[in-house]
Amino acid sequence: MDLIFEGIKKAFLLLVTLDRExxxxxxxSLKVSGLATIISVLIGVSTGTVIALNAFPGKRIVVSLVNxxxxxxxxxxxxxVTIFLWRNGPFGFLGILYTPLAIIIAQxxxxxxxxxxxxxxxxxxxxxxxxxxILALGATRLQMVWMLIKEARLSLLAAxxxxxxxxxxxxxASIMVGGNIKGYSRVLTTxxxxxxxxxxxxxxxxxSIILLLLAYFINLILTHIQxxxxxx
Amino acid sequence: xxxxxxxxxxxIALVLASSVLFVPSVYAQQKNIILAxxxxxxxxxxxxxxxxxxxxxxxxxxxxxxVGSGQAMAMGQKGEADxxxxxxxxxxxxxxxDGYGINRRLIMHNDFVVVGPAADxxxxxxxxxxxxxxxxxxxxxxxxxSRGDNSGTHAKEKSIWKASGVKYEDEKWYQQTGLxxxxxxxxxxxxxxxxxxxxxxxxxxxxxxxxxILVEGDAILLNIYHVIEVNPAKFPKVNIPGGKAFADxxxxxxxxxxxxxxxxxxxxxxxxxxDAGKKVxxxxx
Numbered sequence: 001m002d003l004i005f006e007g008i009k010k011a012f013l014l015l016v017t018l019d020r021e022x023x024x025x026x027x028x029s030l031k032v033s034g035l036a037t038i039i040s041v042l043i044g045v046s047t048g049t050v051i052a053l054n055a056f057p058g059k060r061i062v063v064s065l066v067n068x069x070x071x072x073x074x075x076x077x078x079x080x081v082t083i084f085l086w087r088n089g090p091f092g093f094l095g096i097l098y099t100p101l102a103i104i105i106a107q108x109x110x111x112x113x114x115x116x117x118x119x120x121x122x123x124x125x126x127x128x129x130x131x132x133x134i135l136a137l138g139a140t141r142l143q144m145v146w147m148l149i150k151e152a153r154l155s156l157l158a159a160x161x162x163x164x165x166x167x168x169x170x171x172x173a174s175i176m177v178g179g180n181i182k183g184y185s186r187v188l189t190t191x192x193x194x195x196x197x198x199x200x201x202x203x204x205x206x207x208s209i210i211l212l213l214l215a216y217f218i219n220l221i222l223t224h225i226q227x228x229x230x231x232x
Numbered sequence: 233x234x235x236x237x238x239x240x241x242x243x244i245a246l247v248l249a250s251s252v253l254f255v256p257s258v259y260a261q262q263k264n265i266i267l268a269x270x271x272x273x274x275x276x277x278x279x280x281x282x283x284x285x286x287x288x289x290x291x292x293x294x295x296x297x298x299v300g301s302g303q304a305m306a307m308g309q310k311g312e313a314d315x316x317x318x319x320x321x322x323x324x325x326x327x328x329x330d331g332y333g334i335n336r337r338l339i340m341h342n343d344f345v346v347v348g349p350a351a352d353x354x355x356x357x358x359x360x361x362x363x364x365x366x367x368x369x370x371x372x373x374x375x376x377x378s379r380g381d382n383s384g385t386h387a388k389e390k391s392i393w394k395a396s397g398v399k400y401e402d403e404k405w406y407q408q409t410g411l412x413x414x415x416x417x418x419x420x421x422x423x424x425x426x427x428x429x430x431x432x433x434x435x436x437x438x439x440x441x442x443x444x445i446l447v448e449g450d451a452i453l454l455n456i457y458h459v460i461e462v463n464p465a466k467f468p469k470v471n472i473p474g475g476k477a478f479a480d481x482x483x484x485x486x487x488x489x490x491x492x493x494x495x496x497x498x499x500x501x502x503x504x505x506x507d508a509g510k511k512v513x514x515x516x517x
Contacts, residue, residue: 086310088312095264097312098266098295179295179296179297182283182296184295196415197275197414197418198277198437199417199440
């Protein structure tokens with residue numbers, strides 16, 4: 001129990017004194033996971049909408065694959081991204097293994113199916129007649145899709161939160177493709193694991209608390225946006 | 233709704249703009265060195281002291297990947313690292329003989345110790361020979377935790393088991409964590425188990441551990457670190473000058489001096505003994 005208090009004290013100390021290393025790690029976590037989430041939203045919402053609004057052969061298989069992808073283990077993603085990015089791998093010429101960029105790629109791969117899966121469900125939940133109605137009012141197809149996205153925004157914001165939550169808390173891929181390099185690719189989760197293995201439990205607890213606070217504030221902002229306008 | 237969209241776009245733009253900061257790293261490749269090393273050099277904090285000195289001096293950027301010695305050499309074998317700092321001599325000699333590495337140089341040593349709960353259920357405290365102590369642990373079926381990860385420590389542990397001549401694999405009292413040294417020590421402390429550890433990591437974590445040193449000082453327990461440059465003849469993408477610069481830095485007088493005093497202020501005794509230029513046979517004498 002003492003340890004937890006010590007950790008809280010340490011977290012407070014690190015935050016108040018604006019410890020440069022901890023601040024760097026925190027900002028990097030936010031940047032990496034934020035960018036990965038944005039990429040996953042761009043891909044996930046667009047592709048998810050296309051899947052949801054169109055009927056095509058094998059749709060169920062595609063949707064089931066996307067839904068399975070929602071549980072994609074980060075270590076598996078990490079392993080494959082590592083193999084692809086190795087110097088002697090197919091994308092070795094990019095030279096981006098053990099960089100924050102590699103973490104963004106891996107995390108985007110993890111978050112995309114999550115966002116896509118929830119998008120598909122959200123779009124399919126909208127009444128079918130709504131589409132006809134919007135089109136009947138003279139909207140173009142693009143306008144219709146935009147209207148539907150706005151209509152489903154509660155669920156879509158939930159999708160963004162789920163995607164962000166999935167990657168900010170993820171460790172397996174970050175440590176494999178990022179390498180946990182001090183001052184460069186060390187994020188909150190990988191730093192926590194390292195401090196734990198170093199026996200610095202107070203620092204590890206402090207980092208965990210910072211991670212939780214960060215996740216909370218991001219979700220607070222998203223929830224604020226989500227709840228601002230009550231659905232009609 | 234418009235306001236929300238705007239704030240969203242602003243947020244996205246902000247994050248995208250900040251991502252530009254990542255770009256230079258892609259172009260500055262030749263300035264990067266990938267150092268594959270063991271967890272003990274990172275968990276003890278030694279590299280946190282040495283690497284900034286090296287970077288400041290040479291302008292290189294070191295990407296330290298802390299894994300077990302086995303995995304570090306596997307990275308070297310694929311040309312995915314430029315220089316290795318490892319402690320698994322038998323495997324290292326094979327690594328160099330197979331043409332994957334060049335210029336293997338002695339850096340430092342400390343020693344392994346057998347640690348366990350103070351109660352010492354297998355009564356191994358004070359036994360001089362590590363192999364004898366392992367035999368006793370097996371006979372008494374004391375819980376023993378192995379790294380089980382092909383690290384240098386794991387290799388050393390296997391060689392001690394071999395010397396003891398007892399059967400240990402698949403035994404109930406023998407468990408593998410598959411984790412780094414620091415984490416394995418934490419597990420051993422919780423489970424009141426015996427384990428083999430390098431002294432450096434043990435000393436660094438000691439304050440949190442419920443483990444005592446039970447066996448030490450046996451010649452077989454010597455823990456020797458070498459630096460090896462990955463053979464550029466085999467892998468054209470290896471950063472040859474970078475790897476060499478780091479290896480040269482490790483044997484330099486200044487670095488050896490830092491190693492000599494590292495940990496003294498914190499633990500009262502050094503964690504590693506610098507050995508550059510010495511012969512392996514003379515160590516520990």
